[in-house]
Amino acid sequence: MRSTDNSTSWYCEGCKTFHLNDHKKWTDDMGDFYCARAWKRLTKPQNNTFRQRVNYAREAFLLGEDSRAFDKCFEMYDGAFVVTALMRLCQTDTLLNQAIQKQMSRPGVIAWQKTAASLAHIPSTKLSQKAAAHRVYLENRAHGYVQPSLL
Numbered sequence: 198m199r200s201t202d203n204s205t206s207w208y209c210e211g212c213k214t215f216h217l218n219d220h221k222k223w224t225d226d227m228g229d230f231y232c233a234r235a236w237k238r239l240t241k242p243q244n245n246t247f248r249q250r251v252n253y254a255r256e257a258f259l260l261g262e263d264s265r266a267f268d269k270c271f272e273m274y275d276g277a278f279v280v281t282a283l284m285r286l287c288q289t290d291t292l293l294n295q296a297i298q299k300q301m302s303r304p305g306v307i308a309w310q311k312t313a314a315s316l317a318h319i320p321s322t323k324l325s326q327k328a329a330a331h332r333v334y335l336e337n338r339a340h341g342y343v344q345p346s347l348l
Contacts, residue, residue: 207220208230258293
């Protein structure tokens with residue numbers, strides 16, 4: 198949905214609501230409009246910790262975002278743990294589940310399910326702690342990647 202020149206409001210793709218024209222809006226490279234709050238989430242993610250990266254990836258899926266910041270959520274040596282956290286969230290968050298099913302290929306979803314299953318022995322409360330330990334382990338290795346379920 199787009200605002201027209203004569204309308205009194207515009208549709209924000211970020212928060213999925215209409216805003217009055219006096220609301221400042223930003224436009225992405227696809228021509229979609231975003232309010233200040235949604236734009237900040239897209240352009241200035243604070244995804245340094247495991248929980249922040251999981252939350253950012255969730256928001257990105259819900260917004261249909263495919264950005265460098267989104268990719269970074271999975272590139273800190275603990276991507277398998279982020280995937281596992283997202284798949285566990287899908288069990289209770291139907292919007293996230295629908296967004297993942299819509300945006301990913303079927304083989305991609307199956308691969309994520311297998312990754313989550315390989316880490317099923319780790320309780321959700323310990324997932325970030327195990328992810329941090331795995332990051333330290335891999336950062337201190339000379340080279341190579343080891344699947345976390347094999348540790």
